[in-house]
Amino acid sequence: MPARERSFKVEAIVLRHSDWGEADRLLSLYTQSMGKVRAIAKGVRKLQSRKAGHLEPFTRVNLLLARGRDMFIITQAETLDAHQPLRENLERLGYAAYIVELLDQFTFEEGENINLYRLLAESLGRLDTFPDPALVVRYYEVRILDLLGFRPQLFRCVSCQAEVKPEDQYLSAEMGGVLCPRCGAIIPGAQPISMTALKYLRHFQRSSFQEAGRVRLSPGINKEMEMLVENYLTYHLERGLKSPAVIRRLRNTFQGETSSKD
């Protein structure tokens, strides 16, 4: 990238926005060619703004960025994918917020990672239409851990190195993988994991989404994987995530509603 050029084009996904100054917004972007950057979008809170509609969170956009004093300034924006179906479904929207939060929390403004960009773009696309959005998220979690260098060891016991047998095991975030029943019982912080949940995690780790997408997750297994992976993620992030609590709260409302109608 020529460092002297005043403005340049990038493809990016809008991660989040916050109000800035009188009518501007500060955006966090994940770009295809530069990784995560922050950029100011001037005047987008005005109704007459020509850029505002192109810069909502989760949108994939073509941008023209200019180098400001300490941040980039967005001079032009054009939508590539607005993820419209996602915006019309609260559950999918919540999941999108979660996968974006995960990427935002795990990355710094440290340069490009094209695979991460592709994973995010593809996962948001899948959240638009794939019948089971939870499966999209579970697959994304496993892949992002891989891409960021936190891939859990799921084939050997991380303590005694014994090959994992087809039975219920333990998972330890601290030790970065699966523990056999004997080691897991004595190591603090290890959480039990069912054979089925482990089987899916291993499957996701090795497969493309085309293959992984054929899986049917039962609600029970989905919940188990969700809790285990969230625990694993927060351990490595060293802080909590905000969206899972809100997603659970929204889910409870609607489940409570449907069950009270029955």
Add this chain to the structure above:
Amino acid sequence: MILPEPIQNLINALSRLPGIGPKTASRLTFFILHAPDEVAENLAKALHDIKRETTYCPICFNITSSGREQCEICANTERDEAYLCVVEEPLDVLALERTGGFQGRYHVLHGVLSPIEGVGPDNLRIKELLARVRQGLIKEVILATNPSMEGDATAMYLRQQLEPLGVQVTRLARGLPVGGDLEYADPNTLLRALMGRQDMGD
């Protein structure tokens, strides 16, 4: 240079405001120092009153002067109780009032759903809204949250909560701004504008 304590205190207090750095804060401080006494006194009184003399209306949660049982809009019997307009912030009430085109009542949520910021339904005045609607006087709830991702999410949530209560739920239309230019409209807005097109015969 060490400044006298009262000056330093004001600088510190001002620089806590959004958008004001230490330089601006000192400039403002010295302006007030050199200005006639009444400038400082008026400012002091205004600052003092803003917390003491205002409160939230217990019905619509708009800001009102303290001591009132309800805000001016809720107390006004001329206004139609059947129409309730739900907005994010008190400033949105002001914007809608300026149009002069709405004669119903309001409900201020004080925020929007935002999973990524950790804002869920319990952080907003949603329970109070549902309780208001359950009283049965309201016929139509107009969701006037911003046309942004968060505003839309909030509207979706509210619709799901409100529809079982047997009330009509509507959303502000979206389309092209006055003085806008089709060429620059984003696909989302343009699509909505097309879907919501209106007969010119009216």
